[in-house]
Amino acid sequence: MGLLLSRNFFLLFISVFFSGCVAITGHGDALNSFEVTLKNTTCNYSFVDKKINNKEDILLWSSQGGSLARNCLDYNKSNEFFDRAEDLYKSDVDLKSNVNRTYNSVNTILANNNVNEYTGNVYEKVMLNTYKGLNFMGLGDFENARVEFNRALDRQRRAKEYFADEINKAKQKNQKNENYTKAQNRHTQKAIYDRYKDTFEGFETYPDFINPYATYIGGLFFLFDKDYAKARDLLKESLSMQPSNQQIKKDFELAEKLSGFAKKEKNYAWIIYENGQSMGKKEININIPLFIFTNKVYYAGIALPKLYTRSSSYEYLEVNNQKSVLIANMDSVIKAEFEKRFSKIAIEATLNLIVKTYSQYELNKRGSLGGFAGMLYQSLTNRADIRSWTALPKNFQSLRVELDGSPVIIKDDRGKIISTVQVENNSDALIYIKSSIKEDIRVHKIIRGKR
Secondary structure, three states, rough: OOOHHHHHHHHHHHHHHHHHHEEEEHHHHHHHHHHHHHHHOOOOOOOHHHHOOOOOHHHHHHHHHHHHHHHHOOOEEEEHHHHHHHHHHHHHHHOOOOHHHHHHHHHHOOOHHHHHOOOOOHHHHHHHHHHHHHHHHOOOOHHHHHHHHHHHHHHHHHHHHHHHHHHHHHHHHHOOOOHHHHHOHHHHHHHHHHHHHHOOOOOOOOOOOOOOHHHHHHHHHHHHOOHHHHHHHHHHHHHOOOOOHHHHHHHHHHHHHOOOOOOOOOEEEEEEEEOOOOOEEEEEEEEEOOOOOOOOOOOOOEEEEEEEEEOOOOOOOOOEEOOOOEOOOOOHHHHHHHHHHHHHHHHHHHHHHHHHHHHHHHHHHHHHHHHHHHHHHHHOOOOOOOOOOOOOEEEEEEEEOOOOOOEEEEOOOOEEEEEEEOOOOOEEEEEEEOOOOOOEEEEEEEEEOOO
């Protein structure tokens, strides 16, 4: 037992030593620094470039960098960042070797998940290709835009199967851990889940891993690209998820009419509104009962990530006395996937705690110095992983107006003009507005004329 304990503690020390300080500090400061950069209008990429060049969570910072460059209307730069993230999804993340998976598992149990590379979420993969498609539309490259929207939609179709496989592999891996039964103790897990009741209740539910916005904006793309049959099918799918949504219904009816070879007699502008900031993650600490030494209960603190609501911007936008309509609640998409992942998060965090608590218990029996070292290690590395693609919005909204040659005057929810956009004659327009907080407004203009 002494040799085993010494080896485990050595592994604990080595794990933290080689992972740098993130096992102790986490990633909160870096994420907060990026938020400042994102809201700044100077379009300075140095923070993101430094992270990527230092090989720090390349997937995460490439995604964040893509959002930053998109905010700056630099669509080529944005797609460079997004391409790098997608390359990782295709190789290091999606096809990660068993050796790397095992190494990450050991790191998670011995230190915490902060020391592992960020692997992303299903909804982030879908949004990655969606934004690439919008960027190509902004560049007037509808051929490549079509490729990206098709990829986004295909990711959604395959998401449920991919996720089930991922979770099954994680479960099989954890079941091999000698402490798995102890970690699953119903009293232990109940103490954790009791703190998450508010997280897993009261949010709008969509079909598994479906982001209604990706389906809807894909439908609008194919409408712009004059593939009316495909636009009709996608907007029909959108409407089936939200049968009472009047904006989706109007767009579906237009696509259905045009797919029947009706002549397009009018031009339109769609105003797509990205409102606010998506849910973030914060660290919470819970005292939970552990049953690891005898039948007696031992209470110990566990650190876990928990979703929290961030700011909204304008409640809606208005054009010609029409208000924008909610298409998809990104917060609900994020909550749904977090809920599905949470059992894995809770079990791994509990296994982590059991190893450290047992080591501290044994070291305490060997003397004050060993006990102090164990206590210090446990307190320093008791950190939750709060990483996520924080540049996403709280929700997506849409409205459509008929063009008559006059400028499109866009107002906020108090009637103040925030943008005036002139659209060329005989053209349709996609006016894309992102506002993370009030007064911070980014306007993208996509024009599609007659071909």
